[in-house]
Amino acid sequence: MLIRRIKHGFWWTALAAALAVALSQAWLWAGIAGQNRLIGQLLAGRDVAVEDFANADPALRLARAVYLRKAGRYDDALATLNLLLQQAPPALRAQARYNLGNLYLTQAQEKLKAGGVDSATPLVGLAKQAYREALAADPGFWDAKYNLEVAMRLLPEMDRINSGNQEDDGSQKSELWTSLPGFPRGLP
Amino acid sequence: MKRRRYLVKVSRLAALASAATLAAACAGGPSRPVEAFNLETPRPFGYQIGDTVPMRILVQTRPGVQLQAASLPKPGPLNRWLNLRRIELVEAGADAYRIDLEYQVFYAPLEVKALTIPGFALRFSQYGQTVEESVPPWQFTLAPLRELIARQDVDGEYLRPDQPPALLSTAGVRTNLALALMAAAVLGLKLARQYGYLPWFARRSPFKTAEKRLRRLAPAELAAGLAALHSAFNATYGAPVFGHRLPDFLRAHPEFGQIQSELVWFFDYSNRFFFAVQPDLASADCERLQKLCGWCRAIERGSR
Structure with a gap:
């Protein structure tokens, strides 16, 4: 009656396996729900403890960068976003680049308001670069299109281009670099 | 955005070329090496910054004529505002080529502005000789997204806000959990x-x-x-x-x-x-x- 015993044991094993899978999935669910709660907390404007970031999902880091920019902690936001750009899945990377562009552009606007045109110029350039990369990753990213246009109009002399006249390109490139006098020292 | 394709076909058939010109141009060849050349382009208006512009080139050559892949433009920035995102060469049958191109425009116009995607030359080799076929430049118009005097807010010009991440999806985990619990219940x-x-x-x-x-x-x-x-x-x-x-x-x-x-x-x-x-x-x-x-x-x- 070995077959019967094996069959009997099989049913018990299957039950144990099903329960183990259920337990592990419940554990995962609890983890995801916890991360979602933290994301909601960050977006509502309350910081979370650093130890929660030990093995945090990239989405949580992105939420923290949004929070940090809102709180005016630009350097921390920049560090978070730069780390995120190395780790994030492609879907989040476009968002991270766009938020990075917003970070640069906000700082540039603040510098412009304070009268520091020289230090604002490289920041606008960086913002443009970030928006372009976001759009290269996701051409249908409307917010990135809008803000790229804002950034491009902030430095209108850079956009003086004759539509695709190739013989102009060389001179335009030199104009681009002469219009960025503060580039080396303005980097954040 | 749904992009309707308006087809503009620039066809050059060998039969259209006059025999006299041919005889004068290439004394050795009986007819042109490129038998048919079509450039398919989308609508030439209604673009905005960051949009992509797809194009397709269809070429039919005479037997024995090879398209030189090196003559295709390389993906990357072509000029300050134009980026070639993707270029793909597909051999569509005997002596037929299909080239799919996708450009992306980064230009911020103040008003609706006509821009031109530059043309390039495709080179074909035939028994050691090189023949060129030029892809014409293509003009289209680009519109701005904002009004000329844009609205301001406290920090300066109005900006679109940061994008918050979407909440993580629990659908997959919940499905797995339900399935496992159901299996456990049945077995139990x-x-x-x-x-x-x-x-x-x-x-x-x-x-x-x-x-x-x-x-x-x-x-x-x-x-x-x-x-x-x-x-x-x-x-x-x-x-x-x-x-x-x-x-x-x-x-x-x-x-x-x-x-x-x-x-x-x-x-x-x-x-x-x-x-x-x-x-x-x-x-x-x-x-x-x-x-x-x-x-x-x-x-x-x-x-x-």
């Missing part, structure tokens, strides 16, 4: 039924009843214990089982064959107990009966 019910814990959905488990009866059996009540065990055999078989009909029972329930010697002893012992004049009782018999009943119970629920 099956085992519970097999063990006889579902009296309303009972699998007949007469030995369970007998086992209960035997467990709290005083030595003096041996008769009742034997009767309980007998009735369990009868219920399992569906008819009274006697010692001499044991082979019939085992034929109907072969799983009990593994304890055949014990069963033989049981029926023999029962006969002697009920019908012998002087039954030889021993206290060990009670334990042996209980053990037998335990085996039967294990066989009944399938664990032995």
